[in-house]
Amino acid sequence: MLTLKNVSQTFFPNTVNERKALRDINLHLDAGDFVTIIGSNGAGKSTVLNAIAGKIRQDQGSIDIDGKEVSKLGDDKRAQFVGRVFQDPMAGTAPNLTIEENMSLAERRGMSRGLGMAVNEAKRKRYREELASLELGLENRLKAKVGLLSGGQRQALSLLMATFSEPKILLLDEHTAALDPQRAELVTRLTKEIVDRHKLTTLMVTHNMAQALEVGNRLIMMHEGQIILDVSPEQKSGMCAQDLLDEFGKIKGGQLSDRTLLQ
Numbered sequence: 001m002l003t004l005k006n007v008s009q010t011f012f013p014n015t016v017n018e019r020k021a022l023r024d025i026n027l028h029l030d031a032g033d034f035v036t037i038i039g040s041n042g043a044g045k046s047t048v049l050n051a052i053a054g055k056i057r058q059d060q061g062s063i064d065i066d067g068k069e070v071s072k073l074g075d076d077k078r079a080q081f082v083g084r085v086f087q088d089p090m091a092g093t094a095p096n097l098t099i100e101e102n103m104s105l106a107e108r109r110g111m112s113r114g115l116g117m118a119v120n121e122a123k124r125k126r127y128r129e130e131l132a133s134l135e136l137g138l139e140n141r142l143k144a145k146v147g148l149l150s151g152g153q154r155q156a157l158s159l160l161m162a163t164f165s166e167p168k169i170l171l172l173d174e175h176t177a178a179l180d181p182q183r184a185e186l187v188t189r190l191t192k193e194i195v196d197r198h199k200l201t202t203l204m205v206t207h208n209m210a211q212a213l214e215v216g217n218r219l220i221m222m223h224e225g226q227i228i229l230d231v232s233p234e235q236k237s238g239m240c241a242q243d244l245l246d247e248f249g250k251i252k253g254g255q256l257s258d259r260t261l262l263q
């Protein structure tokens with residue numbers, strides 16, 4: 001479903017600020033794979049997601065989604081088949097529009113302009129059903145402005161909006177990191193349910209090793225622009241956070257504290 005071949009990206013090449021963000025990344029996800037990505041700050045995690053979403057054009061290499069090379073498509077075109085949720089609950093929704101207007105826009109993402117926000121009864125019924133699955137009571141607040149929702153509610157809505165047109169690839173970029181523990185747990189649970197229900201092929205970046213082990217069927221670890229560890233479903237099920245730190249230590253040598261990997 002997703003294949004990255006020899007993908008490299010250098011920001012500000014040949015200057016004092018040169019950053020080799022991705023170094024020859026090779027990654028393949030089968031349909032339905034749910035892969036979590038962990039790694040230190042600046043490892044290249046968000047840059048991988050940006051390259052897949054078309055936010056940046058990688059310098060080298062190819063990206064195939066569902067058998068189609070997408071490197072030449074901009075992010076607006078890729079939005080038809082790539083859903084994304086960001087860390088910032090404000091990023092995925094428009095605060096001054098109502099819940100139903102936001103959902104209508106999300107439904108039409110990547111399509112030509114037109115009656116973007118028009119909502120009829122049939123749509124409303126569908127939105128209510130979708131919102132009811134979140135169990136947050138939002139199905140009764142279709143006409144409420146999204147700016148009035150809590151961070152957790154907005155992030156749950158962003159997740160729903162990113163997934164209800166069943167994207168080929170779902171990208172989650174630390175989407176629970178800005179929430180308090182209780183809301184983060186709720187959004188993590190909803191993520192598992194939604195991904196499972198729609199059988200979405202998913203990449204999720206997280207700094208939380210427990211979460212990276214708890215969700216998804218595969219885990220990759222990045223460091224300095226490379227994938228240094230790819231944990232198979234069989235290995236992942238028996239692993240704990242300390243095992244991940246030990247693996248990192250073995251690959252990179254020396255002792256490593258939890259903080260180093262997490263920060």
Ligand SMILES: Nc1ncnc2c1ncn2[C@@H]1O[C@H](COP(=O)(O)OP(=O)(O)OP(=O)(O)O)[C@@H](O)[C@H]1O
Pocket residue numbers: 011012019020021039040041042043044045046047048
């Ligand atoms: N648009 C950009 N312009 C210049 N440099 C960038 C840009 N985006 C990322 N970088 C640099 O590329 C490297 C990888 O950054 P990236 O954001 O992908 O890391 P990350 O693993 O997501 O880190 P974090 O966990 O801190 O969010 C870093 O050195 C970063 O400063």
